[in-house]
Amino acid sequence: MSGLVRIRGLVLREVAVGEADRILTILSADQGRFSASAKGARRQNSRLVSATEVLSLCDFSLFGKNGRFTVDGAERIEAFTAVKEDLVRLTCAAHVAELVLDAVREGEPAPDVYRLVLRTLHAMTLPERDPLLAARVFEFRLMARIGYAPSLTKCMVCGEPPPEGVPLRFSFSRCGVVCGKETCLRQSGEFLEIRPGTLNCLRHIVSAPEEALFSFALDPAVLKELSTVSSRYVRERMERDYTRLSLIAEWDADSL
Ligand SMILES: [Zn+2]
Secondary structure, eight states, X not given: OOEEEEEEEEEEEXXXXXXXXXXXXXXXXXXXXXXXXXXXXXXXXXXXXXXXXXXXXXXXXXXXXXXXXXEEEEEEEEOOXXXXXXXXXXXXXXXXXXXXXXXXXXXXXXXXXXXXXXXXXXXXXXXXXXXHHHHHHHHHHHHHHTTOOOBOSSOXXXXXXXXXXXXXXXXXXXXXXXXXXXXXXXXXXXXXXXXXXXXXXXXXXXXXXXXXTTOOOOOHHHHHHHHHHHHHHHHHHHTSOOOHHHHHHHHHHHHO
C-alpha cells in the first residue's frame, strides 16, 4: 500500500506515544494485521479520538509511504459499545484481540480470521450470548482456521470412528480423539476424558457454517470441560499462556 488508501479495519491495539499520538494495530481482511500512526488522536478535540480506540471498526483513510502508514481520517462504523461497557465482555474481547495479534502475521491477507473476529464481537454484544462461551468458540475455531484443526471423527491411533455416546479421550499430543481400546490409549500421549456433549460441541465449532457458529448454549459442566480442552489446546499450539479468561472464573469464585 502506498499513497492514500481507504481500508476497513478493526483496531486491535492502541499504544500511546509522544504527547498526543497513538500507534494502532489494525486487522483488515485484505492486509491482515498492520500498524498505523494516528497523530494527535489523544487530544480531546481530535476527530480521531473515538475512531482510534480499541475495538473500533472503521473505514480508514491511510497515507502509506515506505511501508509506514499514517491515519488521515477514520469513519467509525461499529463501536461494540455493549462489549466495552461490561467488564466480563470486555475481558473476553481482549482475549480475542490478544490471540489475533499472535495468530495473524503482519501484511498477510486474513479474510477468514477477520470475519470470525467480527462475528465473535457481534455475538458478544448480544445479551442472550454468554461471552465466555463465545470466546471459547472463537479460540478453538481460530486454531482450526490457522492450520491446527484437530481430528474429531476418527481415533488418532487406529483410524476407526470412536463409539458414540460413551466418554472419549482427547489427546493433546495427537491433536484429536482417541478411542478406548487399550492399544490406542497406550499410544495416545497425555489425554483428557471428555463427555460426548463436549465432543459434539468441539465438532460444531470446527465445522459449523459461520452464520450458525454461535447459535447454541451449553450446560455449565460442558462449558467448563470445553474451556479446559480449548485453553490447553491453544496454549500448546501457540506455545503461550493466555490468562484473561481464567481471571473471569476467579471473579466468579470470589463473588460466591
Ligand atoms: Zn483407536
